[in-house]
Amino acid sequence: MSPRGLWAEAGRRLWRNRLAAASLVVVGLIALLCLAGPWLAPHSGEALDFDNIATPPALASGHWFGTDNVGRDLFARTLEGGRISLLVGLLATLVSVIIGVAYGAIAGYFGGRCDALMMRAVDILYALPFMFLVILLMVLFGRHFALVFVAIGAINWLDMARIVRGQTLTLRKREFVDAARLAGLPPLAIIRAHIVPNLLGVVIVCATLTVPQVILVESFLGFLGLGVQEPATSWGVLVNDGAADMEVAPWALLFPAGFLAVTLLCLNFLGDGLRDALDPHGR
Amino acid sequence: MLTFALKRLLSTVPTLLVLVTLVFFLLRAAPGGPFDDERALPAEVQAQVAAAYHLDESPARQFGRYLAGLAQGNLGPSFQYPGRTVSELIAAGFPVSLQLGLCAMLLALLAGCGAGILAALRRGTLADHGLMTLAMAGVSIPNFVVAPLLILAFALALGWFPAGGWDGWRSAVLPVVALALPQVAYLARLTRTSMVEVMAQNYIRAARAKGLPQRWIVVRHALKPALMPVLSYLGPATAQIITGSVVVEQIFSIPGLGRHFVQGALNRDYTVVMGVVVFYGALIVLFNLAVDLLYGVLDPRVRGQ
Numbered sequence A: 001m002s003p004r005g006l007w008a009e010a011g012r013r014l015w016r017n018r019l020a021a022a023s024l025v026v027v028g029l030i031a032l033l034c035l036a037g038p039w040l041a042p043h044s045g046e047a048l049d050f051d052n053i054a055t056p057p058a059l060a061s062g063h064w065f066g067t068d069n070v071g072r073d074l075f076a077r078t079l080e081g082g083r084i085s086l087l088v089g090l091l092a093t094l095v096s097v098i099i100g101v102a103y104g105a106i107a108g109y110f111g112g113r114c115d116a117l118m119m120r121a122v123d124i125l126y127a128l129p130f131m132f133l134v135i136l137l138m139v140l141f142g143r144h145f146a147l148v149f150v151a152i153g154a155i156n157w158l159d160m161a162r163i164v165r166g167q168t169l170t171l172r173k174r175e176f177v178d179a180a181r182l183a184g185l186p187p188l189a190i191i192r193a194h195i196v197p198n199l200l201g202v203v204i205v206c207a208t209l210t211v212p213q214v215i216l217v218e219s220f221l222g223f224l225g226l227g228v229q230e231p232a233t234s235w236g237v238l239v240n241d242g243a244a245d246m247e248v249a250p251w252a253l254l255f256p257a258g259f260l261a262v263t264l265l266c267l268n269f270l271g272d273g274l275r276d277a278l279d280p281h282g283r
Numbered sequence B: 001m002l003t004f005a006l007k008r009l010l011s012t013v014p015t016l017l018v019l020v021t022l023v024f025f026l027l028r029a030a031p032g033g034p035f036d037d038e039r040a041l042p043a044e045v046q047a048q049v050a051a052a053y054h055l056d057e058s059p060a061r062q063f064g065r066y067l068a069g070l071a072q073g074n075l076g077p078s079f080q081y082p083g084r085t086v087s088e089l090i091a092a093g094f095p096v097s098l099q100l101g102l103c104a105m106l107l108a109l110l111a112g113c114g115a116g117i118l119a120a121l122r123r124g125t126l127a128d129h130g131l132m133t134l135a136m137a138g139v140s141i142p143n144f145v146v147a148p149l150l151i152l153a154f155a156l157a158l159g160w161f162p163a164g165g166w167d168g169w170r171s172a173v174l175p176v177v178a179l180a181l182p183q184v185a186y187l188a189r190l191t192r193t194s195m196v197e198v199m200a201q202n203y204i205r206a207a208r209a210k211g212l213p214q215r216w217i218v219v220r221h222a223l224k225p226a227l228m229p230v231l232s233y234l235g236p237a238t239a240q241i242i243t244g245s246v247v248v249e250q251i252f253s254i255p256g257l258g259r260h261f262v263q264g265a266l267n268r269d270y271t272v273v274m275g276v277v278v279f280y281g282a283l284i285v286l287f288n289l290a291v292d293l294l295y296g297v298l299d300p301r302v303r304g305q
Helices: A006-016 A018-040 A074-110 A112-126 A130-140 A145-155 A158-171 A175-182 A187-198 A200-224 A235-244 A251-278 B002-029 B043-052 B059-071 B086-121 B126-140 B143-157 B169-199 B202-209 B214-251 B257-267 B270-298 B300-304
Strands: none
Touching (some): A006 A018, A006 A251, A018 A074, A018 A251, A074 A112, A074 A145, A074 A158, A074 A187, A074 A200, A074 A235, A074 A251, A112 A158, A112 B002, A130 A145, A130 B002, A130 B214, A130 B257, A130 B270, A145 A200, A158 A187, A158 A200, A175 A187, A187 A200, A200 A235, A200 A251, A200 B143, A200 B214, A235 A251, A251 B126, A251 B143, B002 B059, B002 B270, B086 B214, B086 B257, B086 B270, B126 B169, B143 B169, B169 B214, B202 B214, B214 B257, B214 B270, B270 B300
């Protein structure tokens, strides 16, 4: 029997979980489709086609998802919105991973009063109505694209910090950490070289589940008109536009809503599958 | 119990304080004022307006003034609706939002816990898998996607319910369902997990060995411990429902507090936005406190910690 590493084993388990594997494939396909959008779509998402205003989906005209109420091609716009939504999802998650891991690892590693203080702050922040604060940030500081994900990421790191801190508390009592300490490594170097790499499993699971949350927040903001601004778009903005004239052009609502829903669903299934694969003892 | 309650009560103070301070200074730090119009006002008028709203004072004094007002339940005047105070706007909008939220919460608890218990008791069957896949879909699909789809299907295509407004129970059905759906799904998952866990306990096996009927075991022995996680989720659920009601009110044009909030946010109506955030924040914090205390009453182990 050939020895299998932790990651190979986890990958095998993930692949055997049909729902998670299918979700991974679907999310991958959607992401590829969104990335390839500019080359795939026969029309640009910004060009106004005055002969086709709010026309239903048709293969012949090249408007595969139909057009919106000013004649823009919805196929191109849905993919463009997907690029923004997925990008915000990834970048904001990255921000939350960086803050969450640093914060959680430091609190967990140093322990004691430092830990108590840092976690008390997290508790306080936890109780705040975070969606309202994001809205507040968007209202106050304009609606820049960069700010959307920094704001969301900066507020979404609390779960990550808690999970990382819990894991660090058990890690720091392990022999290899003692060995590193005895070898004279300074605390921050130990955290970087020995704690953080061992957190990878929980961080991946938590990050996978953060991506759909973040996409949701971004879409929520976009829906309220506080997210990315025209002509840029995201799935939330498209759902909002589609909902505004769904009586005449229901396809303008259904396509972006479908893409958003399927992506969120698959990411959640994938996150659940990853948790089962990476942490067979948990749950 | 009393020390536990007091400790809990005290722990809400820093949260509220951080909330108010954060909101206040974020608003002051914002570029652009509430009166920055396309049409520039004459300088003396601008100065008058600023003086009337105390915008010319130092931030620290404004903060003190705000805190003092807050202590008396006064959230200041609205910048965009002249002559109305924020407290009046909240008093006008909140009852509607409260009705909507309570109905949604009730529906979520009944349907969610019901589905979760059903799935747990039929673990591994088609019903279980079906319910849990539906629940995952419900958790993933946000209310602002569900709501337009509901309107499309039940208001525009079938014509069973009105597409918006707020008069009579018929107009409440769709918004309540749209608001409750994600919570139904989450509660179903939560209840199923904890019910499965409880049903595997030894004392349930003992009850079964005694020959008690399944119904009796579930109702008398399993239900209470299985529903404890649901109780502790009520705090976050309130926050979710309040947030969700912001969009649901927008979509169904319901004259609730959430709409004032969005309008205020889009108009840069500082005091309204701040007032609603503080009001809802305080509500969530207090509700969490109530849930904690209730948990302490029901589960004596928590009090000792």
